[in-house]
Structure formats: structure tokens, C-alpha cells
Amino acid sequence: MPFKIIASQCTGCSACESECPNVAITEKGGTFVIDPKKCTECIGHFDEPQCVAVCPVDNTCVIDTSFARFQVRA
Amino acid sequence: MDAPTQQEASSIGNEIGEITQLNAVQMRCGRNSGGGTTGCGSPAGRGDIPAETWEKVKNHPCYSEQAHHHYARMHVGVAPACNIQCNYCNRKYDCTNESRPGVVSERLTPEQAARKVMAVASTVPQMTVVGIAGPGDPLANPEKTFKTFELIREVAPDLKLCMSTNGLALPDHIDTIKKLNVDHVTITINMVDPEIGAKIYPWIFYKHKRYTGIQAAKILNDRQLQGVEMLAKLGILCKINSVMIPGINDQHLIEVNKAVKWRGAFLHNIVPLISSPEHGTVFGLRGQRGPTPGELKALHDSCEGDMHMMRHCRQCRADAVGLLGEDRRAEFTTEKIMQMDVKYDVESRKIYQSNIEEERSAKTIAERADLTKCADDDSDIKVLVAVATKGSGLINEHFGHAKEFQVYELSTSGVKFVGHRPVDVYCQGGYAEERNLGTIIRSINDCHAVFIAKIGGCPRAELIGAGVEPVDLYAYEPIDKSTSAWFEAYLDRVNSGAIKHIELGDPAICRSTLISAA
Numbered sequence A: 001m002p003f004k005i006i007a008s009q010c011t012g013c014s015a016c017e018s019e020c021p022n023v024a025i026t027e028k029g030g031t032f033v034i035d036p037k038k039c040t041e042c043i044g045h046f047d048e049p050q051c052v053a054v055c056p057v058d059n060t061c062v063i064d065t066s067f068a069r070f071q072v073r074a
Numbered sequence B: 001m002d003a004p005t006q007q008e009a010s011s012i013g014n015e016i017g018e019i020t021q022l023n024a025v026q027m028r029c030g031r032n033s034g035g036g037t038t039g040c041g042s043p044a045g046r047g048d049i050p051a052e053t054w055e056k057v058k059n060h061p062c063y064s065e066q067a068h069h070h071y072a073r074m075h076v077g078v079a080p081a082c083n084i085q086c087n088y089c090n091r092k093y094d095c096t097n098e099s100r101p102g103v104v105s106e107r108l109t110p111e112q113a114a115r116k117v118m119a120v121a122s123t124v125p126q127m128t129v130v131g132i133a134g135p136g137d138p139l140a141n142p143e144k145t146f147k148t149f150e151l152i153r154e155v156a157p158d159l160k161l162c163m164s165t166n167g168l169a170l171p172d173h174i175d176t177i178k179k180l181n182v183d184h185v186t187i188t189i190n191m192v193d194p195e196i197g198a199k200i201y202p203w204i205f206y207k208h209k210r211y212t213g214i215q216a217a218k219i220l221n222d223r224q225l226q227g228v229e230m231l232a233k234l235g236i237l238c239k240i241n242s243v244m245i246p247g248i249n250d251q252h253l254i255e256v257n258k259a260v261k262w263r264g265a266f267l268h269n270i271v272p273l274i275s276s277p278e279h280g281t282v283f284g285l286r287g288q289r290g291p292t293p294g295e296l297k298a299l300h301d302s303c304e305g306d307m308h309m310m311r312h313c314r315q316c317r318a319d320a321v322g323l324l325g326e327d328r329r330a331e332f333t334t335e336k337i338m339q340m341d342v343k344y345d346v347e348s349r350k351i352y353q354s355n356i357e358e359e360r361s362a363k364t365i366a367e368r369a370d371l372t373k374c375a376d377d378d379s380d381i382k383v384l385v386a387v388a389t390k391g392s393g394l395i396n397e398h399f400g401h402a403k404e405f406q407v408y409e410l411s412t413s414g415v416k417f418v419g420h421r422p423v424d425v426y427c428q429g430g431y432a433e434e435r436n437l438g439t440i441i442r443s444i445n446d447c448h449a450v451f452i453a454k455i456g457g458c459p460r461a462e463l464i465g466a467g468v469e470p471v472d473l474y475a476y477e478p479i480d481k482s483t484s485a486w487f488e489a490y491l492d493r494v495n496s497g498a499i500k501h502i503e504l505g506d507p508a509i510c511r512s513t514l515i516s517a518a
């Protein structure tokens, strides 16, 4: 499942943007959004989702359960 | 970096080359090569900074207690991301009504920032220093930070560049910092003991992982100290900022002071924690208090001697523009600078600044001649006095209009600057704010006198009642000279038995006033 950003909590600090290995995060009107098609949950890149690890506001980058879990293509 | 909150913001520091060697000079009395040194003391404004370093910082408003009357600095906020979390920082907080250290209301792109710098520098010829501090860490945003510096360097080679960082990423970027000829780097170091660090930093983000607790604090501190050493080796001035947090690192900062000093930092700026619940920081919500002015002064005094201490930091907003204590940022909003016709003229700036220098040195010589009088009295009485000033080293503010008081310690060894006390203005638009009078008096009631250009009858009576003597005899005269003259007379009065010297206690400063103090 990709991650999403809860816009009302985002400080717009941009820390997540440069950490995402898939360039899935971009700015939209002062806050940041994740493109669910690009997010791989950081699987295969890092041990933890980078947006979650760097975000200063806890529970702002969260799993978007409306999508299926990301599968590493074999 | 850390700019954002308090600390950083303020001043961005830095410096020097053969630091180890210089420190050796610094520790020994009478070896200041600069000439004009009076015994163990130091020439006005220079403190115990070695001569070579002084050359580099004398025109820096944040380092030289004198220069800040003459030179201006500006900060540009281009680096909002951060790689650590501090318990005194809330990065959610950033609104235009809020004026508190470290806060910026405008986030600029490197191109906008460079344009703003040019606009300010061509309007304000005293502007000599451009800093990147918070909110965020300049080195957690290396592309934006370095791009901004590059753009400024192209057009304005005469401006000094500085940055404030939490130090976590510093060792990785040291070569670029050197290449861009950054003058000063300030690192905020609040501990050298990871157990203490764990109480200040809930986490850090390092090498793609979030670390917490003691492990996080240990990595952070190792990287910070490594950064100090690397800067010293490259001859880049390194200043340390520390936030004094009572009950957590207050006593420990003496150790921090030693640790950074021998590694080559040239200046230590200990700033008080500013915390109130409205800021929504962890410390604010937990009710962690900041230090009282007396506690801060005691800590400064106990670190003094080990290293030059900075005492005049005002914990500026991260986007402050202009002379310290005079924020002109409203004149330079993005909208306004885009319309300004900007011409950067290095030559005319140089001429302007050399005029400032002439005036300054003439003034220093005159002041020194005036200051030798007290020296044969051997009283060990020390008193604090507050001064209402708009700058230029003069007593030139009305009591009712003062937004802050400068506090000096007077003794037979001279006049020593102790710090700023921001207050809520007593007279607003012609009406006296009676409510504020009590807080103002409480915030300076460790002072034996307050020097003002003018004062009304009612506050005069209340000050006298509180044991603070209002002195308007020296209106529009230089601070050093006037306070020494008053002190000499004070000692005479004590010696003749006309008055009895009493020690005063710690004032109850209202922290909220600090917040609105630009």
C-alpha cells in the first residue's frame, strides 16, 4: 500500500520530497502530496519508508489503505 | 537547522584559521597583539578575541558588540527541511503575526533569495552579512543553500556568508563550504553527553534511518564535534550556539564550552530557552521553563575565561533584515523586491563602509581616553545598570518608548555588556500602559539604575520605589562614558556613607516579552 500525506498536518517543510527514492512526492499549494502510482513504500531501497522517518509531524505520512500492497516484481 | 527556534536564528558565527594557536594566545593575558590593549583587559568591543579573528569579525553585527551599531545583516529562509527534531522547535509554527526567534514567514527559492539580498544590499549599504539559518537546516537542504550562496557570490563578492546548522550533515559538506568561501558556520551544540542529548532530541534522520534516544544523541554529537574540528582545520570561523535549558543542560554547558573550545570554536553564544505552551513545542507543552536573566548571567560568567562569550545576541527572527534590534523585513517582501530596481555597486558600498570605520575608530580613541578614571579605586563593588538606547552607543531613548534595555555591569575594571532585556513598551501612541510598567520594572530590578533620555513623573516614582534609580542626567551621551561617570559618583556616595550599597536579586523577566522582540 502506498503512503499518503495528511495535508492538514503537513508543515510544508519539504523534507520528505528530497528523500523519496521514487520522486513520488511533490508540492501542491503549500503542502506535499504522494503520487500513489510512484510510491513503492521504499521497499527495495531502504529499511524504512523515508517520508515517515524524516517527517517532523508524527502520523502525517501514513499508509493509504485504499490501495493494494506494493509487490516487488520478481 | 536549527535555526528555527531560538537559537539559531540569531547569529550565525564562525571563524578562523590557526585556531589552536590562536586559542593559546587567547588564554594568556597581555598577549593580545593588537595594540592598545589595557593590561589584561581588552579594547572596547573586542573582548578576548585574538587579533586575527577580530579582524575578521569586527564588521560583523552579530559578533562585535560595537559593530552591531554600524552594520546590518540579513537572513534568508530557503531551507525549510530538517534532519533532526529538537524539543524546543515546532516546525508547524510559522505565521506572519508571529515574531519569534527562528521563525520566518516567507520561504524563498534560491533565485528569490538572491534577489532579495541584492535589493537589501543596494538599499542598506551597512549590510555586510547574509546568513542562512532556519527554519530547517541549511545542510539538510544543501542544493538550495549552496545555490543561494553561489548566486550571491556571483553578484556580490564583498558580502560575508554564514550559516547555522545542527551539525548532523556538516562533515559531508565541508568542502563545498570551503569552496564557496563561507565565512562563518554556527553549530548549535547543546550537549556532549548523549544521556543529556536524549532529553533534548527525540530523533535524528541519518543515513536513511530514524534513530532515537541515546543512540541518536551520540551520532549527532559525534558529527557536531567532528564538524567543529574540520572547520577549524580549514580556517573557517566556527561559533557555537547553545540553548540553556534549566534542569537539563544548564550546568552541563560549562563542559560543552570546554569541549568546543579546545576543538577550535572561537565564540560561544549561550541563549536562553524560549518556551511557552502557545508555541506547541515539546518543552513548551511540558512546562519546561527558560532560565532567568540571573541564571543566564551566572552561566556566562562561569564559562568566561574559558572562551569568549557572546552576550549581545538578540535571538533574531530567521528572516530579520537590518541592524540588530531594528527589523526592516517589512520593506523587503517578495512582492516589493520584485518591483525594485536593483543596482549592486560594490564601490559605493566600500566608500560608505570606510566612512563608518573612520567614525568608529575616532570614537573608540575618544572613549578610551575617557575611561581610564575609575582605575585607581579598588572597590570590588559591581552593579548592573539598564540603558534605554536606540543604538549608536548612546543613551537616546525615552523610558516610555524603550522596547528593550541594554544591561551593563559596572565595576572598577570597566563597563561590561551583559545582555538585552526586551520589554513591552510602556507608552503606546501617547498613552501609558500601566499594566506594562510593573513588568518592565520587574525585568530590570536587578539593576541599580536605569539610564534614559527622558522619563515621566509617574514611572520615575515607581522606579525609585522599586530601588532602581532613574538617571536622565546623561541624555544623548555615550553609554560607556556616562555609566562610568555615574559609577564613580556611586562609589563616592558609598564611600562617604551617603548611601549603602546593597546587592539586588534576580529579576522576574516575562518570557513572553522576549518573543515579540524581533
Ligand code: SF4
Pocket: A002, A003, A019, A020, A021, A022, A023, A024, A025, A034, A038, A039, A040, A041, A042, A049, A050, A051, A052
Ligand atoms: S514510502 Fe518511500 S517511496 Fe513512498 S512516498 Fe514515502 S519515501 Fe516515497
Ligand code: SF4
Pocket: A005, A009, A010, A011, A012, A013, A014, A015, A016, A017, A031, A032, A051, A054, A055, A056, A057, A060, A061
Ligand atoms: S516531511 Fe512531513 S511535514 Fe514535511 S513536507 Fe513532508 S509530509 Fe509535510
Ligand code: SF4
Pocket: B001, B002, B003, B004, B005, B082, B083, B084, B085, B086, B088, B089, B090, B091, B134, B135, B136, B137, B166
Ligand atoms: S528541529 Fe531542526 S529546525 Fe528545529 S531547531 Fe532543531 S535543528 Fe533547527
